[in-house]
Amino acid sequence: MPAALDAVAAIKARWAGVTDRASLDHPAVNVPASELLDVLRSLKEEHGFDMLVDVAGVDWAAGARPRFTVVYHVFSTARHEYVRIAADCADDAAPEMPSAVGLWPGANWHEREVFDMFGIRFAGHPDLRRILMWDGYLHYPLRKDFPLAGIETELPDAEVAAVTKTGAIAAPMAGGPFVAAHGGINMGDAEPRAKDESWSERRPKPGP
Amino acid sequence: MPAEHTFPDTAAKNARGELEAERMSISMGPSHPSTHGVLRLQMELDGEVVKKAEPVIGYLHRGDEKIAENMTYNQFVPYTDRLDYLAPLANNMAYAIAVEKLAKLEVPPRCQAIRVITAEMARISAHLLGLGAFGIDVGAWTVFLYSFTEREKLYKLFEELTGARFTTSYSRIGGVARDVPEGWTGRVDAFCEQFLPRLEETLSLLTRSRIFVDRTAGIGVISKEDAIAYGLTGPNLRASGVPLDLRKNKPYSGYEQYDFDVPVGTKGDGYDRYLVRGEEMRQSVRIIRQAVAKFPGGSWQAEEAKRIVAPPKDKVLTSMEELIQNFMIVTEGPQMPAGEVYFEAENPKGALGFYIVSKGGGVPWRLKIRAPSFCNLSILPKVCVGMMVADIVSILGSLDFVMGECDR
Numbered sequence: 001m002p003a004a005l006d007a008v009a010a011i012k013a014r015w016a017g018v019t020d021r022a023s024l025d026h027p028a029v030n031v032p033a034s035e036l037l038d039v040l041r042s043l044k045e046e047h048g049f050d051m052l053v054d055v056a057g058v059d060w061a062a063g064a065r066p067r068f069t070v071v072y073h074v075f076s077t078a079r080h081e082y083v084r085i086a087a088d089c090a091d092d093a094a095p096e097m098p099s100a101v102g103l104w105p106g107a108n109w110h111e112r113e114v115f116d117m118f119g120i121r122f123a124g125h126p127d128l129r130r131i132l133m134w135d136g137y138l139h140y141p142l143r144k145d146f147p148l149a150g151i152e153t154e155l156p157d158a159e160v161a162a163v164t165k166t167g168a169i170a171a172p173m174a175g176g177p178f179v180a181a182h183g184g185i186n187m188g189d190a191e192p193r194a195k196d197e198s199w200s201e202r203r204p205k206p207g208p
Numbered sequence: 209m210p211a212e213h214t215f216p217d218t219a220a221k222n223a224r225g226e227l228e229a230e231r232m233s234i235s236m237g238p239s240h241p242s243t244h245g246v247l248r249l250q251m252e253l254d255g256e257v258v259k260k261a262e263p264v265i266g267y268l269h270r271g272d273e274k275i276a277e278n279m280t281y282n283q284f285v286p287y288t289d290r291l292d293y294l295a296p297l298a299n300n301m302a303y304a305i306a307v308e309k310l311a312k313l314e315v316p317p318r319c320q321a322i323r324v325i326t327a328e329m330a331r332i333s334a335h336l337l338g339l340g341a342f343g344i345d346v347g348a349w350t351v352f353l354y355s356f357t358e359r360e361k362l363y364k365l366f367e368e369l370t371g372a373r374f375t376t377s378y379s380r381i382g383g384v385a386r387d388v389p390e391g392w393t394g395r396v397d398a399f400c401e402q403f404l405p406r407l408e409e410t411l412s413l414l415t416r417s418r419i420f421v422d423r424t425a426g427i428g429v430i431s432k433e434d435a436i437a438y439g440l441t442g443p444n445l446r447a448s449g450v451p452l453d454l455r456k457n458k459p460y461s462g463y464e465q466y467d468f469d470v471p472v473g474t475k476g477d478g479y480d481r482y483l484v485r486g487e488e489m490r491q492s493v494r495i496i497r498q499a500v501a502k503f504p505g506g507s508w509q510a511e512e513a514k515r516i517v518a519p520p521k522d523k524v525l526t527s528m529e530e531l532i533q534n535f536m537i538v539t540e541g542p543q544m545p546a547g548e549v550y551f552e553a554e555n556p557k558g559a560l561g562f563y564i565v566s567k568g569g570g571v572p573w574r575l576k577i578r579a580p581s582f583c584n585l586s587i588l589p590k591v592c593v594g595m596m597v598a599d600i601v602s603i604l605g606s607l608d609f610v611m612g613e614c615d616r
Contacts, residue, residue, distance in 0.1 A: 024547040025309060051436050053552065053583075056563050056576035071563065073550050073578075077436055077450055080457040082550060106439035109586040117273075132266035132615060141274055148278050 004081040007047035011039055021086055026073075028084035036087045037098050040072065044103055049074035049083055052100065055110035057118040061144040067092040068120055072100070089120060099125040117142035231259060236600070238267045243604060244341060245611035247585070251592075251600070258600060261592035263585055268615035276575035280541025281307050281381050284575070289375040291579065292613040294337050295330035295556045297366065300379035302553035305460055306562035307381045309549045311542070313513055317504040319383050320462040325396060325499045326369070326378065327461075327553075328492040332403075333362045334556035335443075335485045335492075336410075338608035342482065343414060345605035346423040354410040361399055368392060381542045382517035383509020393500045400493045400500075407493075411486045424478035428591050428603035431476060438590075439583040442558025443488060444607060447473035447480040454554035466495045478606030485608070516542040541570020557581050557610060577616050581609035 008027045012018050015035050021028035031039045043049040054073040060066070066088035075082050089095035099122035100107040111122040112131040119140040122128055130137060139151055232253045237243035246267035252260040272291070276284045288303040289296035301323045308315065315323075336355040343351035363373040368389055370376040378385050414420045430440065435448035445452055453470040455463040471487035473480030509517050518537045519530035546568040552561040558580025565574040584607055592600055 022547065023549075024312070024545075025549045025551070028548075052439055053441075053559065054550070054561055054563060054576065054578040056574070056578075058565055058574050071548075071576075073561070073563065077452050080452075084548075084550060104439070105434075105437050105590070106583060106586055109582065110439075113582075130266075132269040134266070141271060146274075148274060 002081055003047065003076060003079040004083050007043060007049065007083060010047070011042060014042070015039060021084065023084060026082040026084050028086065031085055031087050033087045033090060033097055036085070037100065037103070039085060040074070040100055040103055043074055043083060043085070047076075048078055049076045049081075051075045051077055052104040052107055052110070053082070055100075055107060055114055057114040057120055057142065059118060059142065059144045065092070066090070068095040068118060070097050070114060070120060095120040096123055097121070098123050099128075101125055116140070119143070238264070241344075244609065247604070247609070247611055247614075249588070249592075249600065251597075253597065256596050256598075258592050258595050258597060261589055261600070263588050265582075265585065265611070266615055268611045270616065272616040273575055273577060276572055278571070280570040281544065281572065282537075282542060285379055286375065286377045288379075289377055290612055291577065291616065292334070292555060292557055292560070292581070292610045293374070294610055295327075295334040296374065296376045297326040297330040297370075297378055298334075298553070298555045299560060300376060301327050301461065302551070302555060302560045303562055304379035304381055305553060306549060306551035306564060307542075307544070308510075309551050310544050310547065310564055310566055311381070311513070311516055312545075313382055313510055313516060315383055315461075315510050316507045317462065318506045319508045319510070321499045321503055322384055322388060322508060323379070323461050324463065324466070325393070325496050326366075327555075328496045328499075329362055329365065329396070331492045331556045332489050333359050335489050335608075336362075338485060338556075339410070339414075339482070342605035342608065343420075345601050346420060348414060348417065348420055351410060351413050354406070354413070358403060358406055358410070361403075365392070365396060365399060368395075380509065380517070382513050383507075387508045393503050396496060397500045400497050404490070404493060407486075407489055414482065415486070421479060423598075423602050424482060424606060426475070427478045427595070427599050428606055429475060429477045430587060430591060434587065434590065435476065438587040440558070440587060441580050441583065442555065443481055443484045444558065444584050446471065447484045448476035449474055454552055454559055458552070460551075460553060463495075466498045468492075468494050478602055481606045481608070516544075543570060544568060544572075552578065555580060557608065557613065558584060560613075579613040579616060581611070581614040582616075585609055585614055 004027045008029055011029060017032040017035055018039065019030045021030045051074065052072065053075045056071045058069045058071060060069065068089040070087050070089070072085040073082055074085065087097060089097060097120055099111055101111065102124070108127065109131060111125055112129060114120050115122060115128055116130040116132055117140060129135065133141065138153065139146055234251055234253060235248060236251060237248035238246040243249065248264040248267070250262040250264055251258055272287050275287060285300060285303065288299040291299045336359050340352035340355040343349065366376055367373045369392060370378045370385065430448045432449045435445050435450060449472055451470055451472045456470055468491045471484045473484050511517060514533055519533050523530040524534045544566045546566055548563070548565045550561060550563045552559040559578070560580055561578030563576040563578065564572050567573045591603060595603065
């Protein structure tokens with residue numbers, strides 16, 4: 001029996017809240033957030049899954065229950081197998097998850113990224129700050145209700161621009177020539193719409 | 209007993225390690241020649257000694273994962289070029305295999321061989337650049353000129369194959385964009401033939417160079433345990449003594465057919481990382497020559513997957529059936545089942561992973577990119593402490609990261 005299946009069976013037997021998760025490749029489990037750290041520690045110390053390769057947030061769209069899931073992938077450097085562990089955030093408005101930094105220092109940046117992109121807070125994280133967006137940014141860009149075109153935000157250099165009277169025009173953010181949103185629009189029905197390029201050298205670009 | 213001319217209080221403090229100058233806070237980057245792109249290191253210095261180093265990243269963040277949720281699977285291929293832009297062909301392949309795993313689609317042997325050849329050429333190209341830049345970082349300019357001469361030859365071959373030197377966008381879901389041109393594999397073999405002696409010549413500029421060894425040996429030591437705990441992958445992990453290579457341990461795209469060795473370091477310092485990369489290039493040449501020698505015939509895309517792979521262009525223009533098939537794939541995207549997969553490929557910088565959540569259809573619900581450079585850089589606050597400022601340059605060069613991939 002492969003180590004990953006073995007480990008998953010042992011974990012399911014030990015924690016009643018752990019259930020099988022549908023997966024197309026690696027063995028996967030759903031774990032309640034309250035037992036997440038115990039399960040991760042058991043995988044790491046008892047089953048040899050010594051490397052945390054990835055932490056990913058998933059937003060199942062506003063209104064979905066639960067809305068946010070954090071997905072961990074652990075890897076065994078000796079047996080070369082993966083296990084996927086998914087934990088749902090209980091509170092949709094203020095999602096939270098225990099931090100795995102105590103188990104793997106490498107979780108530090110992964111969790112900062114999930115916080116930055118989804119606003120999921122990691123309890124016990126030593127330094128939970130934004131990592132890819134700048135400090136002071138107000139939104140969580142990978143949430144499904146965040147538009148692809150972005151939200152107009154004061155850039156940190158706004159005060160410089162105010163003094164120098166110089167500024168850059170934001171690039172058109174229509175998202176490329178062929179755009180179709182997931183969900184609402186059926187791509188078969190939707191005509192691929194072109195970027196708005198009604199302006200030219202002579203006709204100015206329409207302002208906001 | 210001779211009297212020492214020190215103040216008693218100072219001597220005691222010094223013994224306890226409390227005697228420190230006023231600390232200076234400096235920012236290295238985001239636009240600094242040795243930070244290889246737009247990495248910024250916020251450092252606290254005590255004289256020349258680094259007391260704290262905090263990487264600041266995100267200057268190249270383009271929102272690739274958000275973009276992926278808004279376009280079909282094939283439309284995202286060009287974005288993968290721009291992850292590790294020194295090895296776009298390897299990224300293309302990793303992404304395509306991840307989506308193919310979602311579709312449970314096997315590509316024909318010829319396509320696998322093409323992908324292996326291109327990925328290994330990309331590895332050589334990426335390591336040559338890493339080597340040249342590392343040399344410049346520690347004051348050995350000539351290596352860069354040698355390695356770039358060889359990279360230029362690779363670029364010529366990439367251009368012939370894909371039409372682009374840099375942003376290749378060569379993979380498609382279920383295949384590659386086009387078959388290899390007439391005689392191309394022969395030219396790849398000829399490149400390998402002349403490359404090996406040139407590689408030895410290039411490496412000989414560094415391997416026994418006193419200055420290079422002094423600047424790298426024992427600098428930036430990463431222990432086996434730390435490397436695993438921080439999720440390091442690729443040459444950086446292997447230099448620390450962990451013999452993990454996904455091409456060997458989790459073979460994909462037919463890597464199990466090829467005979468090659470996985471170089472492993474012993475000390476985990478900058479010099480080991482250099483040696484591992486040098487040896488990996490020799491092994492890549494071995495793989496390429498084997499793949500070229502038994503280059504399979506047949507189709508170069510999984511033609512039977514009618515809802516995923518676009519039909520040949522000449523049929524699209526003459527046959528109704530294929531026209532509709534092409535139209536559906538272009539407008540709706542390759543049709544995927546619902547489910548989730550995670551796939552990692554052994555890229556030049558480490559394990560490039562894609563976690564895809566699909567709800568069915570031609571667009572992913574969520575596509576997470578696990579970037580090796582992101583994980584490799586996260587160990588910097590630990591490695592840099594206690595080093596001299598000049599060593600930081602050497603450490604950054606030896607870690608060989610790409611910010612396009614780190615920031616996504």
